[in-house]
Amino acid sequence: MMENLMIHDLEDILNNVRKLKNQYHKLETKNLELENQISILKVESEKQLEHFNKIKKDLEGKREVESNSVLSKSEKSSGDRTSVEEKEQNNKNTQIKHRLDGFIEEIDQCIQILQAKG
Known part of the structure; x- marks a missing residue:
């Protein structure tokens, strides 16, 4: 007995x-499946990371490019303003020159009159 x-x-x-x-063999099989899935997920995560970095x-x-474009537009606008300012200054200079030429002619006439009287 x-x-x-x-x-x-x-x-x-x-x-x-x-x-x-x-049960051990089942766990071993499951472990291999999980390791395989982890490898696949690692590859996928690396692809996603590369895509994200790109x-x-x-x-x-x-x-x-946008920043450079904004700077370029700003510079162009500034350049346009400078160009407009230069044109305005040139116009003013031309007007002043004409007025000075007028004064010089008047002074010449006065000198001629004084010389004629003298």
């Missing part, structure tokens, strides 16, 4: 070991 009890206990232990072994670089490039 004792032997039967021992045999029965050994059979229980053997069954439990088989169950553990089966978009970020493109955006920075566009910002730089």
Whole structure:
């Protein structure tokens, strides 16, 4: 009877070991599947990161172009203003020159009159 009890206990232990072994193999298989998924996700995350960096670089490039465009427009506008200011100054200079020429002619006439009287 004792032997039967021992045999029965050994059979229980053997069954439990088989169950553990089966569960271990299932866990191993599941672990391999998860490792495979992790590898796939790593590759996908690297692709997404590269895509993000490309978009970020493109955006920075566009910002730089827009900034340069704004500066260029500002410089052009400033250049236009300078050009307009130069034209206005040239017009004023021309007007002053004509007035000075008029004064010089009047002074010449006065000198001629004084010389004629003298």
